[in-house]
Amino acid sequence: DSHYDYADVDSFLIDEEPDVENTSGIITEMNEWTKISGCFRAKGGEYKIIIGNFRKDSQTDTAQLPGAFGEETYKSGMSYFLFDDILVKEIPEAYILPADTVVCRDSFYVLSAYPENARSYTWNTSAATQSITTNKYGNFTVTIVTNEGCVQEASVTVHTKFCGPVCPPLYMPNAFSPNNDGLNDYFAPANAIDMREVDFSIYNRYGQRVYSGHSLKSSWDGRYGDKLCDAGTYFYYSRYTDCHGVDFTLKGDVALIR
Structure with a gap:
């Protein structure tokens, strides 16, 4: 909302250290509100999320909005942020189905990556689809970029066994x-x-x-x-x-x- 009454806002310092950090770069705002979005992976056990700039003013190239804190002109190097609505969205963990499994030798089977409808899927087979069909075995890994820009990875191991009508004899190396x-x-x-x-x-x-x-x-x-x-x-x-x-x-x- 560009009609916010900045004169009613007080500045203060929050003495906190961030648990997670968005390393996508510095966001510069000159005229309107900016939608700040990024991916953060929690370590587990956090009870709060802190949003803000934790760099020194001298290290931050952020302009102050005119009218904020009584200022009428832009001043570079002033790391002030004004927040309105904040939405925190949980991104589901990435996984592959079926999980680690055994399939019949030389038979084709399907591996599907989740979550669905992501921005992109990149398999270690060079495929770029949500699901792949293969008759190979071994380790399969997929890198998923969600619609929010989060990068996730999942992997499975597939083994094979003989399923034919004639059983093979036991083979011992020499x-x-x-x-x-x-x-x-x-x-x-x-x-x-x-x-x-x-x-x-x-x-x-x-x-x-x-x-x-x-x-x-x-x-x-x-x-x-x-x-x-x-x-x-x-x-x-x-x-x-x-x-x-x-x-x-x-x-x-x-x-x-x-």
């Missing part, structure tokens, strides 16, 4: 290198997710069992207890139940490389 470089650090069935149950044991060349696993997520890190095993050839024996409930055994050897 080598691994547990040196903590993030590549082949563990020995485990490569397609355990296709099975109902997997149980396997590892033996050294003396016939001593150095590891046993009893779940689909079991893996050997190349240790016997808390000691590193020597490089060399080890032997595995596995019992597993395939996707149709048929029991099998599998044995072979694996090279531990250091």
Whole structure:
């Protein structure tokens, strides 16, 4: 409202530190009221919101409205703000549906980002739509710019499993290198997710069992207890139940490389 009676306004200093800050830049007003909007992400637990300028006058290029506080002309470097109506709007958190999930291998499925009707969606697949259709698996991330200008991010992880009419056999790698470089650090069935149950044991060349696993997520890190095993050839024996409930055994050897 440009007809506000500025002469009735007193100036005072609020001794507060902002919990959150709008870093979009300095807003300069010369004639009319300006709609100030921005995105603020609360840390949680705040009981108030403080709006204003927390810079020194010498650091602020804001003009004073004529007539405010008895002034009749513009003066630069005066950081006065006059507030009328204030609307605080909560922006929903971003998320993707379905959440972390398992899908049939090579099948197509849809991932949808929320909230809906945002200004833009940018996926790590280079897609720019709210929903994407893919037959890939792995990590999917979307960056969302809301209509209020807020930037949000969400991600999900998609795994695959075999869903065909014929169950694949259990596959065991023939080598691994547990040196903590993030590549082949563990020995485990490569397609355990296709099975109902997997149980396997590892033996050294003396016939001593150095590891046993009893779940689909079991893996050997190349240790016997808390000691590193020597490089060399080890032997595995596995019992597993395939996707149709048929029991099998599998044995072979694996090279531990250091």
